[in-house]
Amino acid sequence: MVYAVGLMSGTSLDGVDAALVEISGKNETTSVELLEFLTCPFEEKTLQKIRETLSLESSDVEKICSLNIELGELFAKAVLMVCDKAGISSDELSFIGSHGQTLFHIPFARADFYASTFQIGDPAVICERTKTTVVSNFRERDMAVGGQGAPIVPYSEYILYQKPDTTRLLQNIGGIGNVTVIPKSGKLADIVAFDTGPGNVIMNELCLYFFDQEYDKDGLHASRGTVDQALLKELMTHPYIQKSYPKTTGREDFGKQFTATLLKKWQLPPEDFIATATMFTAKSIAKAVKEFIEGDTELIIGGGGSYNQTLVSMIKQELPNVQVLIQEEIGYSSEAKEAIAMAVLANQTLQHCTGNVPNATGAKKAVPLGSITYY
């Protein structure tokens, strides 16, 4: 067993998740145990800079050049903090797997744009500050072999969650929602994974707009509102929701611009608006997973959305034949799941083993993911 840290900085912009794990083996023999976890929140100033670089209007090459290093420093800080919390020195780490902050994702080529994905957070800075080898930029290699670069966690989920007698639907609800289907006693090749649609992104944008709050804590606003059926019906006609898997989406499709358009078109009380957005996420998840329900089936919710009680009960209501659980209920950390996955992928890459699931991303073959910056 060696120590490693996985770093995730998701589309929710909650901050940097750092998971300290003990890990050994590779491929199906991988064993990984979570020792410590923390989220290092972004300061408002940094958050502002990230938001600027995410937008077509306010991003530019200078801001991106600088933010790449600034985030590298922050990611390194998160590593040092999680080590400190666990009482070990970063010198004792064998490696770090860092996802980086996604600035943009173009799953399919169109007009003058190549299919591409773009994460920043300089691995060289993380490497120097922590005196540890870093594996980074996991998504690009999958896209280089024809994949959509997403979802990126199914390999790790297969390792951690496979069960002989139960189909498990692992539903992550970050900014965007994504599901990994692990059929009972299935092999790696049987796994299906795709983005279900919006996660918290629309709700968060609405909370920011109406209440100047980052997100709907515990789903309180949504719990006080009434779902507007007309708006919900329109939302469910969104082409992404109607499309079959494999498919992948991003903040580009359901973020600031999308929400602004809704706000312009629909005049609703704030809490009804948020309740409807919450139900949209619930219904889009239910629609996406329905075809995989067979016998004993569990839907295990992870990510920030698992703490939104209104959202979770709406999902339960939409999926009456499924046992809906949150990660903590099966003994896993919901928050830590994606960060742990980055440690698992890095462990694969350092042993020249593959980390993508072609069935999930649409890639032509399984490949090792990421680039290695050796200390």
Added chain:
Amino acid sequence: MVYAVGLMSGTSLDGVDAALVEISGKNETTSVELLEFLTCPFEEKTLQKIRETLSLESSDVEKICSLNIELGELFAKAVLMVCDKAGISSDELSFIGSHGQTLFHIPFARADFYASTFQIGDPAVICERTKTTVVSNFRERDMAVGGQGAPIVPYSEYILYQKPDTTRLLQNIGGIGNVTVIPKSGKLADIVAFDTGPGNVIMNELCLYFFDQEYDKDGLHASRGTVDQALLKELMTHPYIQKSYPKTTGREDFGKQFTATLLKKWQLPPEDFIATATMFTAKSIAKAVKEFIEGDTELIIGGGGSYNQTLVSMIKQELPNVQVLIQEEIGYSSEAKEAIAMAVLANQTLQHCTGNVPNATGAKKAVPLGSITYY
């Protein structure tokens, strides 16, 4: 000996330089021989996209995301072309060192910007298309230990050019000019290197403006003009030219904007304007290297500027006590120098050896450079 390819895509935007080398050893025992070289020019459409992403006004996160992959494909094509020209398969390569296209460089932190550097050209794409391990992003690690991330070639220059009885000034003239001073019988620690100021960048901008030509072929326009002493005097007062080494600059300081300001302020015949810009490059080089002249001293000019005969003769005129030569005159390829350096740096990194020269970049220590994407 193994085969390797070094890739350079410089600030001149001439295209992708690919050098196929045979290489062995490491550190001072490195032996490297150029087998084949070519420049794969950018198509006008690609050039346009690069220019857009270089500019603060027209760059955005989507264009950068896409161009990273587009350039990765182009870099891979250049590797396949140089292998083809040499009659070998890319399968036979041991590794590729890819510099990437620099989009931005902030040598020192200022206001809200971190000291940072930003190169693109996805290594995962190069790796998959060529079936070869790629080392990329060399500059970031040097900056992570306090260096300016430039110049990046001195390590390779030391390996290739050291001479016991002659001080050698290796002057590269790309978009920007940079010099490496290799004192007679000096050690790696004695090497000094820095950017001298503009290389071809101002001349090129002027040729584009006046003649819709990419550059001043053979220095013909400059040869027909007369240097304007007033403009030259003003140019030589530029703070960068007055500053002592270590120092580093980029297109940001002497590029499109700088030239546009000159064009607004000074009304001169086109050929006088170009002659003056050419003399400015010559004089800034002479000023920068003067203090290093001691006994037998050679100034060896490389890069696109070495083919500008007017520029070379102006430099000779400014440095009467120095033997001014171009790379080809000492049996080296001027064009291939930087691309070869990328293969040398990759060779170091893959053997966990350092590649920066702290005395040149201002880094606190020597470190291995770049990230490795294993095939």
